[in-house]
Amino acid sequence: MSLARVLVDVRPLRTSPVFRRLLIGRTASILGSFMTVVTVMFQVWDMTHSAVWSGAVGLAQAVPLVVVGLFAGSWVDRGDRRRIFLVATIGQAVCSLLLAVQGFTGNVPVIGILALVAAGSSFSAVGGPAAGVFVPRLLPKDQVAAGLALNQVTAQSMMLIGPALGGLFLGWFGIGVCYLIDALSFGLAFYGAFGLPALPPEGEPSRPGLHGVLDGLRFLGGHRVVRGALITDLAATVLAMPMSLFPLVNEERFGGNPRTLGLFLSAFALGGVTATAFSGRLTRLARPGAVMLCGAGIWGVAVTLFGLTTSAWAGLGLLVVAGAADSVSVLSRTTIVQTRTPDALLGRVTAAELIVGQAGPHLGNVRGGVVAGWTSGATALVTGGLLCVLAVAYVASSTPELRNGTTPE
Template sequence: MIDTRPLGVPAFRRIWLGQAVSHVGVGVTVVAVGQQVWELTHSSFYVGLLGMANLIPLIVFGLWGGAVADAVDRRKLLIVGSLIAWAATLFILGQAAIGMENVWLIFAAVAVNSTGFAITGPTRGAIIPRLVERELVPAANALNSLVYSIGAVAGPMIGAVALAGGGFAAAYMVDAVLFTASLYAALKLPSLPPLGEVTRPGARAVWEGLTFISRSPVLLMSFVVDIIAMVFALPRALFPELTDQSFGGSPTALGWLTAAMAIGSVVGALFSGWVSRVSRQGVALIVVIALWGVAVAAAGLAHDLWLVVAFMAVGGVADVISSVWRQSILQLYAPDEMRGRLQGVFMVVVAGGPRLGEMRAGATAAAFGLTGAWVGGGVACAITVIIVGLSVSGFRKFRVPQPAVQG
C-alpha cells in the first residue's frame, strides 16, 4: 500500500490537502473546456489547439518560473502563480456566464491559466524536498500522484453532472470555488528562502539547468521517454469526437472517458508501496511506457464504453508508476539551488508533452480518422520507447544508488 509517512509533516499535509481539493476543480474544467470548444467548432483539430494554448506559456513561463524559484522565497512565488491561475479561472467562468461563445477568448483564458500553472508547478516540486526528509521524497511524490489522479477521476465525473445540470458556467464555478483550497495551503506555508548559491533569474540560469540535464543520460532519457509516451499516444483530444460518434454525445460518457486513465492512476498510486524497491528503474520505465502505448491502442480498438475505460485505466496504472520514478530521480539528483530550474524543465515536459499529444491527436484524426489517430499513436509509442530507451546504455543499465550499510 501507499506510504503515508509524509502526511505526518504538517506543511506537506496542508499543501497536499489543498491540491487534493483544487485538482477536482481542475478536472471539471478540463472536461468542460474541451466540450465547449467542440460544441463551438465541431472540430477535433480545434480541441487539439487547446494543447497549444497551454503549451506556449508552459514553455516560456515554466522555464522562467523555475529559475525564479531558485532565487526568491518559494512560498511567495507559489502565491503569485496561484493568483494568476485563479484569475484565469474567473475569466473563463465569466465568458460562459454571459454567453460570449468565442473560441479565441477561451484559448486566451486557457493560456493565462497555463501561465499560472507554469509558475506554480516547478515551485511546488522544488518545495517538496524542503518539507520532507530525503528518504520520504518518493513517498511524497506517490501521494502527489494520488492527488492528481483522484482529481482527474472525480473532476470529470462532477463536470459531467455540472454540464448536464447547469451548463458550462456551473462547471467553471466549481473550479473557481475549489481552487481556494490550494491558495489557502500556499498562504499557510512557512517562508522558504533560497539555499546555497543564488543565480539571478534569466537566460543564463535557464541554460545552466538545461546543461545540467544534458550531461546526465539518465535525467535526459527520463524526459525523452515521457515525451514519447504523451506525444505519440495521448488520445484526450479525441474524447469529444468519440463521444459524439459512438455514445450519442452523452456528457456521462465523456466524463467516464476523461476520467478513465486517472481511475487506473488512483489504483496504481494506492498500491505504490513496492515502487521504491525497484532498482533497475531505467528498464522499468521503458516497460511501463510500452505498456501504456499498448493499452491505448487496445482502447482505440474497443467499441464498448466500459472496455475503452478499462484499457485506459490500465494505461493510467503504467503512467502513474512512470511519473513517480521520473520525479523522484530528478528531485534526488538535483542540488537545492538548481531544483527550481530542473523542476521547470520537468514541468514543461510533463505538462507540455500532453499538449503536443493533443495537437498530434487532433491533426492525425483530421488526416487519418479517429481510429487511425488513436490506435496508431499507441502502437508508435510502444515501438519507439523500446527502440530509443534500449539504445542508451546508461539509461538501460541505470540502478538506483543504495544507501551505505552502517556498522
C-alpha cells in the first residue's frame, strides 16, 4: 500500500489557495482558544477548588451554543456566510480581550468569568455554522473529506500544543497573557476569511425565525443517517466526557501543578493528531458511518479503563487511545453531515452538529463534575464510559443505513 494513500490527503492545499489561507488563520485561532481552555479551567479551579464549578465552565459554554446555535443556523442559511463569520470573529476577539483585562486586574468574580465565557460561546455559535459551509463550497466533492481531515489534524495539533503552551505561559506570565494571546489570534482568523468570495446559500433561502429552524429539524428527523451520526456523538460526549475531572485528577496525581494539567488535554490531542495524520485511507472509504461507530465505541471503552487505572501514566496512555478514537469518530461524523446535507440546509444542520459536537462535551463535563461530587471521580468515569458503549451499540443495531453506508429512503 502506498504511503501517500495512508497519510492525510493534502490535495486541498495544492488546489485551493483560499482554503490554504483559511486553514492558516483557523489554526492560529484554535491555538489561542486551547490556551484559553486551560487558563479558564485553571483560574476557576484556583478560585474555587470545586469540581462542580469546573463543570459550570462547560455549562457556560454549552447553554449559548444550544440557545443561539439553531437560530444562528437559520440566519446563516439566509445571508452571506463570509460576512457573518467575520462579524462573529470580531465578537469572539472582544470577549477574549475582556477576559485578558480581568486576568490582569484580578477583580472579577467567578460568575463574571463565566459570563464572558458564555458571551464568547454565543459568538462561536454564530461563526461555527457559517464556517461549516466553507469546505464543501471551496473544494471539489472528492476532496471534501480530505479538507475536513486537514481541518481536524491542524485542530488536534493545536490541542496538543495549546494546552501545554498554556500551562507554561500560566507559570511564566500569568493568566492575563494567555487570554491576550487568544484575543490576538482572532486577527489571523479574520485575515484568513477576509479573502473568501461571497458565499450566499445555494437553492431556496431559509425561512426566517422559528420556521427556518423547524425546517432544519424536520430534515434531521427524517434523515436517519445524519440523525444517527449526531446521536452517536451525543452518546460519546454527554455520557463519557472526562475533562471536568482533570483538575481533580491533576491535584491527586500531580500535586496540582498547572504545567501538568495541560498533559491530560495534550494526551487526547496526541492520539487525535496521530489518527488524523494517517487518515488518508479513512477519508477514501465509502462507509464513514461504520468507522464512526467503531471510533465512538473504542472511546467509551478507553474512558472506562481510565477510570479504573491507578497509574497516572497508564491513564495518560488510555487518553491517547481515547483521543485517537474520538478523532476518527468526529472526522467520520463531519463527513456524513457535509456530504449528505443540501447546501440550502447546511447552515442549520451544521449548527445542530456544532451543538452536538461542542455543547455535548460541555454538558458531559457538567455531568462528570456533578456525579464526581456525589460519588467519586472513578465512578463518574466508569459509569459514563459503560453507558456510552451501550448507547453506541443501540444506535448501530437500530440504524443499519449508518453501518452499511446506504442512502435512506
